[in-house]
Amino acid sequence: MSTKITNAINSLIFDEKNDQIEAIKAFINGKIDNAEEVCKLLDEFGFSNEKKCLKVKSTKSKTKNDGTPRKPKKLSFYNHWLGDRMRSFCQEQKNLPNEEQIEKRGIMKVLALEWKNYKETPNFSKEMNDWKETSSSESEDDKELVNEKKKKPLKKPSVTSTPSITPHQEQSVAKIESENDASDEDI
Numbered sequence: 001m002s003t004k005i006t007n008a009i010n011s012l013i014f015d016e017k018n019d020q021i022e023a024i025k026a027f028i029n030g031k032i033d034n035a036e037e038v039c040k041l042l043d044e045f046g047f048s049n050e051k052k053c054l055k056v057k058s059t060k061s062k063t064k065n066d067g068t069p070r071k072p073k074k075l076s077f078y079n080h081w082l083g084d085r086m087r088s089f090c091q092e093q094k095n096l097p098n099e100e101q102i103e104k105r106g107i108m109k110v111l112a113l114e115w116k117n118y119k120e121t122p123n124f125s126k127e128m129n130d131w132k133e134t135s136s137s138e139s140e141d142d143k144e145l146v147n148e149k150k151k152k153p154l155k156k157p158s159v160t161s162t163p164s165i166t167p168h169q170e171q172s173v174a175k176i177e178s179e180n181d182a183s184d185e186d187i
Contacts, residue, residue, distance in 0.1 A: 021046045075135055077128045078115070085111055 025042050028035045089111065093101050102110060118124060 018046055077131050080131055080135070081115070081118070082111065085114065 021042050025035075025039045028038055028042075032038070086107075089107065
């Protein structure tokens with residue numbers, strides 16, 4: 001469950017408990033003539049519960065289990081097109097009467113058909129290549145900014161530094177990089 005839902009449920013439970021305490025106080029006042037001390041105890045109990053109201057914090061982290069940071073999701077032309085089309089589609093839906101609007105769960109069905117038809121248009125490959133050029137130049141600029149931030153003064157390597165990469169490891173890295181390049185060309 002999301003933290004917002006959990007916190008909302010906890011808040012409702014807390015409010016219900018306070019309502020029950022108030023109902024008990026009203027019942028005791030009606031049945032006992034001198035019930036002020038009992039009501040004071042119930043008030044103290046209610047205030048002590050106020051401090052115990054649970055607020056759940058999000059546990060989603062930006063790092064993997066081993067402590068390394070997660071890589072940002074790779075951008076694709078489909079995600080770019082879908083984001084733009086969703087915005088324009090929502091604007092179109094706002095202008096339609098309620099009877100003609102498409103339900104939220106049906107929007108992706110409509111957009112999937114549009115994407116299928118869009119891929120068959122003659123200017124699809126041109127627009128995708130244009131997007132790749134602009135996105136690759138933007139990502140290179142972003143990488144340069146990140147690298148500038150990461151630069152630190154060089155220190156002399158200590159004796160207990162990490163071992164150098166073996167030739168076998170270099171071959172594995174080169175193989176993975178070539179597979180990634182090949183999969184990028186397939187897209």
